[in-house]
Amino acid sequence: MIGKLVNGIIHGETRSIARAISWIENDVPQKEELIDALFEHTGRAQILGITGPPGSGKSSLLDRIIEQERKRDKKIAVLAIDPSSPFTGGAILGDRLRMQKHTVDAGVFIRSMASRGHLGGVAGATSDSVKVLDAAGFDLIVIETIGVGQTEIEVMNIADLVMLVLVPGLGDEIQALKAGVMEIGDIFVVNKADKEEANRLKAEIEYVLHLKTEDEKGVKNPIFMTSATENTGIEELVNGLHEYMQRMGENGTLRERRRRRVTLELKKIITAKIEAHVHKFLETGNNLDVWIDQILRKKTSPYKLINEKVIQILKELKEK
């Protein structure tokens, strides 16, 4: 079953790709084997993250970028992330509404993804899904984040470069963005540039970037002015993306980032695996209530209790 799926993916079959992403989203037991089997086929795609506040036009801009890249005969995959309801777990995924003209184009694959409780602007399944799309031979993989604000920085750990989309008229928004998401942007876009105050926004971004790059010589974050609805500035933006990517490859940034990505991924896997083993060993599910009662009745304290458990685990490990 896995062999067939892997084969389908590396031959770029839509149904196999789509099913593999569902496997990852649903965290099926065969997921790890699938990702490992695909691994040797990954590493060729360029991975672009698009983030920015809601209503900034991320999807519409992406629609235009796809248009440009298709003219250059690139195969493109999009992972568009929307939030899941914290109450029901349900979601309405509507990002692809803005990219409809590419639906019947065989060179474009769009997948909507619900965050399923994951924080940081992407879904827990996003990074493994990127690997599937990479193995499937897409030239460009775009991750469109949920777009809610300053803590949306996880895309930085998945993408090669991050494009931050801003729009005029958000008032003090840019001030607030300074600390969080502003720092992860490689390329900045002032969308809806036909609006008044677009130039002022550009000046503000330049100012913030100036503060950021003051002591990093040679780092320059480009700012592009676009209007997705009027289709202006898009070609310049896409050229800019390619140039930036090329520069990242030449000056070693790309290699550094990919190395950091693997580092973070390994740490994440280690943590998750150890956590699962520890919970199994301690039978946390069964014992948690008992421990809580002990703490509430002041029989013990949180650190003391857990440290005792940890010592117990370490002892067990040594004996083995």
Next chain:
Amino acid sequence: MSRKIRILISKPGLDGHDRGAKYIARALKDAGYEVIYMGIRQSPEAIVKTAIQEDVDFVGLSLLSGAHNELFPEVVRLLREQGANDVIVFGGGVIPQEDISYLKEQGIEAVFTPGTPIQKVIEFIETNKERVLH
């Protein structure tokens, strides 16, 4: 492992009355499903391509223009042609009683007409979801 049911809601054909489709999308979200909303004026080809890319379990079609006898079966046919045999298709809209049995023969498993309580739609999904769990 945490399996989520994914449902595509779309409007084939040329009418732009999407209130019903939007209501259903919203209600299904509130019932805990992941709903991919595709909007109005979609061709059967676009609906089927989307259903496959999104790997949905159900496709819900809404139509008020009267072209349901042509467009609903076409969606089912294209899905099967693409090998998506497990996707369950249902429909809704202003559909005359006498057309419903024809649509069911063509593989549209349920047809919900105006005034149907949303609970009926959810029941339909709940009773059929075992079939699509893979």
